[in-house]
Amino acid sequence: MEPVYSAGDLLFYTRHSHEGVPAEALGRRCVCEDLRGDGWVKLIREGRSPGTFDLHSFNNATPPMYGVLLKWAAPVRLHWPAELAERTK
Numbered sequence: 590m591e592p593v594y595s596a597g598d599l600l601f602y603t604r605h606s607h608e609g610v611p612a613e614a615l616g617r618r619c620v621c622e623d624l625r626g627d628g629w630v631k632l633i634r635e636g637r638s639p640g641t642f643d644l645h646s647f648n649n650a651t652p653p654m655y656g657v658l659l660k661w662a663a664p665v666r667l668h669w670p671a672e673l674a675e676r677t678k
Contacts, residue, residue: 590630593618593647597671600630602663610642610662618647621662633662 594600602620605611610621614633621644622628631644636656644654 591648594630594668595671597674599669599671599674600665601667601669602665604661604663606661608661610659614662614664617664619662619664622660624658624660626660630665633659 600620615635619633620630634643636642638656641656642659644657
């Protein structure tokens with residue numbers, strides 16, 4: 590997620606369904622889960638094969654993941670940096 594998001598940051602998103610990738614997710618930063626249950630925060634693009642997606646990292650050192658079958662994806666609606674999200678005692 591670096592350099593856009595850092596460990597401890599809070600990401601808020603809305604899922605209107607427990608399955609599927611809405612059209613509004615394409616080309617946006619999303620929280621997503623694949624069919625194996627692995628989750629990421631990636632930029633989602635339509636894949637070459639029907640029903641697949643290409644997941645692009647925000648870090649240029651991490652190569653894209655091509656042809657991923659996603660269970661669901663939801664665009665990030667709000668981001669709070671870790672320093673604003675710290676718990677108080």
